[in-house]
Amino acid sequence: MLSASAENRLSGIVHQVRPGAVNDEVDIRLDGGQMLVVTVTRASSQSLQLMPGVAVTALIPASAIILSDVIPQPLSADNVITGIVSARRDGAVSCEIDLEYGPGQQLTAVLSEDSAGQLALQPGRQLQAFFNAGSVILSLPSAL
Numbered sequence: 001m002l003s004a005s006a007e008n009r010l011s012g013i014v015h016q017v018r019p020g021a022v023n024d025e026v027d028i029r030l031d032g033g034q035m036l037v038v039t040v041t042r043a044s045s046q047s048l049q050l051m052p053g054v055a056v057t058a059l060i061p062a063s064a065i066i067l068s069d070v071i072p073q074p075l076s077a078d079n080v081i082t083g084i085v086s087a088r089r090d091g092a093v094s095c096e097i098d099l100e101y102g103p104g105q106q107l108t109a110v111l112s113e114d115s116a117g118q119l120a121l122q123p124g125r126q127l128q129a130f131f132n133a134g135s136v137i138l139s140l141p142s143a144l
Contacts, residue, residue, distance in 0.1 A: 007062040007108045011141065012036065014054045017045060025133065026050055028058060032102030037078045039133040048140060057139045064135035065109035067097060067127050069119060077130035081107060085125045088116070097121055099129055 012028040015035065024045040028036040036058055040050070050056070071080060083101030095116040099107045107129050121127070 007110075008058075008060040008065075010036065010058040010060065010105075010107075012056060012058065014050050014052055014056060016052060017050050019045070024050070026138065028056060028138075030058075030105070032105040034081055034101065034105075036136070037133045038136040038138055039078075040138055044138070048138060050138070055141055057141050059137040059139060060107070060131060060135060062096065062108045062110040064131050065107060066130045067099070067109050067111065067119065067121070068130065069125070069127055071128055075130070076132075078133035079129075079131050079136075081129045083107065083127065083129065085121055085123050085127060087123060088121055090116075095121070097127075099127060101129075 010030050012030040015027040015029045018025040020042065022042060023039050024042055026038045026040060028038060030036055038058060081101045083099035085097055086100040087098040089096040090113060093113060094110050095113050097109045099109065101107060109129060
């Protein structure tokens, strides 16, 4: 059984696998309908037997997520998920933000208190969450 410290565990189904010489790019349709792009090594793709229709869990560390109220152009992040701030937990140095992007679907991001203050992050605010395909770890649900 795999234990992981990633705060975000998103369930979905492999939609497409684009093989490469070293890495494969995997498109995942999340349970809420959003698409997610993940980069995994070719060896991992083969080991997990990734192909369309396979159920997977995407693990994303909260620290890998960047929040913004605008989508910058150009954008280097592979994934953009739009949602509504559902909760904010403040600490001495950092702040945890929960972003609801669909019924029962949530992402958690960790950022500095200064950044949270500059963005005026409060429940009800619409934001975009950005993260790179390489920041995501794929697992089979049975391994968690």
